[in-house]
Amino acid sequence: MIQHLDVDGVPTLLAPTGGPMHAGLTFRVGTADETLARSGITHLIEHLALAPLGLADYHVNGATAPAFTTFHTQGSEADIAAFLTTVxxxxxxxxxxRLDVEKEILRTEWSSRGSAAVDDIPLWRYGARDFGLSSYPEWGLSAFTADDLRQWVARWFTRENAVLWIAGDRVPTGLRLALPSGVRQPVPVASSALPTTPAYFVSGARAVVLDSVVRRTTAASTFAGVLERELYRSLRQDAGLSYTTTTGYEPRGDGYATLRALADALAEKQDAVLGGFIDVLAKMRVGRIEQADLDATIAKREDLLATTEVDAARLPGYALNLLTGQPNLTLDEYRAELKAVSIADLHDVAGEVMASALLMVPGGHTADWAGFTAAPTHSADTVDGPTYRAREGAGGIRLGVDGVTYLQTDGPLTVRYADCAAMLAWPDGARQLIGADAIVLHIEPTMLGLPPGTIQAIDAGVPADRHVTMPARSADQIPQPKPIERQPEPARRSWWEVPVMVLSGLGTLLMGGVFLLLTIGMFVAEEGSEDDTWFWGVIVVGWVLTVILALPIVLLMRRRR
Known part of the structure; x- marks a missing residue:
């Protein structure tokens, strides 16, 4: 049974455990509460709170998620009391x-982080804001000052905005939670970058991934387990197309949950995996769900509920519900809801899944044939203003009083200043504007014929709190237009060339005409005297002279070319 207590004004949950004591202090703050231009502040504070602890002899950890930040530890009663009190x-x-040191550590952490198939999904669904920020680097780190961090702590890391949970038989002796007073903070309202769903986008990952948003219910979490069984049977067991087929169900804190499914694929089998994946979704959408899969999923969860550690295992989720005002069911209430889930309930959830679906497909593939609409990669409108062409290729940039449009052959990219989530600014003048809808517009002054003052006008248009100063780039990192190939200069022409060509032409025509008539006359004349041989010799010599007269024209024309 989970007990409700209070420690220094912080709501506290206590549940028995047969293993080592462990505990967590969870705050209702995460990356979704930040802005793109100032992202990373929660993670930085988490690091600073842990950094002075050094290398502990017991397990300690911190985690920053979209809506929550947790400090977790496992060890003796004294260890737990010391850890949480120190944090x-x-x-x-x-x-x-340690501010500058921890900033560098976080930059290193991001640069060494491996990419996962699902990393880009949040930005495609939500854009460059709230729950979509987990897809982006922590660009705000360099700008944070000590005062910025203190203000963030005073708002978010308070007694009223925290829940302590302890898996153990009592609250550790000597535990003190010296936190400032504040108010409970609501979960941010989720935005959307998708004009319509179901939608799809193309990724370079060798996997098919489904992302959907459903109402948070026992039926929805059960559906995730049933879907996993169906994907495993269809794509791995029967067809041998995938190795990994998995699903996940994660409450968002606002009454909804994210439901995901993934199936990996070899390059040569991506068509088959995509088709088989969509077939499974379509099958469940029309209600073709196996009762045996539902029974097996429920039985597996009932087995977990029967373990002695069930209350301790529920503590983290229980704390999140308490922080967000979501209901916490007793074990008996949850068992009753679980047993009441029917095929009809799963059919309804399948409808929610498909209605909100965002499908990630491998490169070179689409899903429009299955009723999915391509997620937007370009803007629907452009700003009004003068246009400046690129120095290479097609396209150019259009500058308006309220934003910028980059014109491309495959569609425009528009970011209006009021909707700019962040503007990355390099010392050499390059700018990258990221819209709230995740549209990215990159400006390289070296590649555009921009009038003086253009970059300064863009800087003035974007609100100052959305500017992100980037480190200087080396010369080879700054793009440059290809040098124009110079045409060879024409040869100089002398004054005498034209007269020589005229005289040569006249002489050739005159002599060639005379000897042409003589040649024709010899062919039509009757056979005559022995003097014919002499005449033919004269004609041959005449034609040789004609060719010699024509040579100046040929040589001078070649010289001019």
Whole structure:
């Protein structure tokens, strides 16, 4: 049974465990509460709170998620009391002497992070805001000051915005949670970058991934388990197309949950995996769901509910519900809801899944043939203003009083200043504007014929709190237009060339005409005297002279070319 307690004004949950004592302090704040231009502040504070602890002899960890930040530890009662007391002390008095060090550590962490198939899904669904920010780097790190961090702590890392949970038989002796007072913060409202669903986008990953948003219900979480069984049977067991077929169900904190499914694929089998994946979704959408799969999923969950550690295992999720105002069911209530889930309920969930579906397909493939609409990769409109062409290729940039449009052959990219989530600014003048809808517009002054003052006008148009200063680029990182190939200069022409060509032409015509008539006369004349041989010799010599007279014309014309 989970007990409700209070420690220093922080709501506290306590449940028994047969293993080592472990505990967590969870705050209702995460990346979704930030902005793109100032992203990373929650993660930075989490690092600063843990950094002075050094290398502990027991397990300690921190995690920043879209809507929550948790400090977790496992060890003895004394270890847990010391850890949580120290973390709260650091939050109240941040060790800002380590600020620059921790910034560099976070940059290194991001640069070394491996890419996962699902990393880009949030930005495609939500855009460059709230729940979509987990797809982006922490660009705000360089700008944060100690005062920025203290203000963030005062708003978010408070007693009223936290829940402590402990898996153990009692609250550790000596535990103190010295946190500032504040208010409980609501979960941010989720945005959308998708004009319509179901939708799809193309990725370079060798996997098919489904992302959907459904109402948070027991039937929806059960559907995830049933879908996983169907994908495994269809794509791995029967067809041998995939190795990994998995699903996930994650409450968002606002009454909805993200439901995902993934199937990997070899390059030569991507068509088959995509087709088989969509067939499974279509099958469940029309209600063709096996009762045996539902029974097996329910039985597996009932087995987990029967373990002695069930209450301790529920503590993290229970704490999140408490922070967000979502209902917490008793074990008996959850068992009753689980047993009541029917095929009809799963059919309804399948309808929700397909209605909100965002499908990630491998490169070179589409899903429009299955009723999915391509997610937008270009803007639907452009700004009004003068247009400046690119120095190479087609396209150019159009500058308006309220934004910028980059014109491309395959469609425009428009970011209006009011909707700009962040503008990355390089010292050499390059700018990258990222719209709230995740449209990215890159401006390289070296590649555009822009009038003086253009970059300054763009900087003035974008609100100052959305500017992100980027490190200087080396010369070879700045694109340059290809040099124009110079045409060889024409040869100089002398004054005497034309007269020589005229005289040569006249002489050739005159002599060639005379000897042409003589040649014709010899062919039509009757056979005559022995003097014919002499005449033929004269004609041959005449034609040789004609050719010699024509040579100046040929040589001078070649010289001119």
């Amino acid at each position: 709260c002390g650091h939050l109240s008095d941040l060790p800002v002497a």
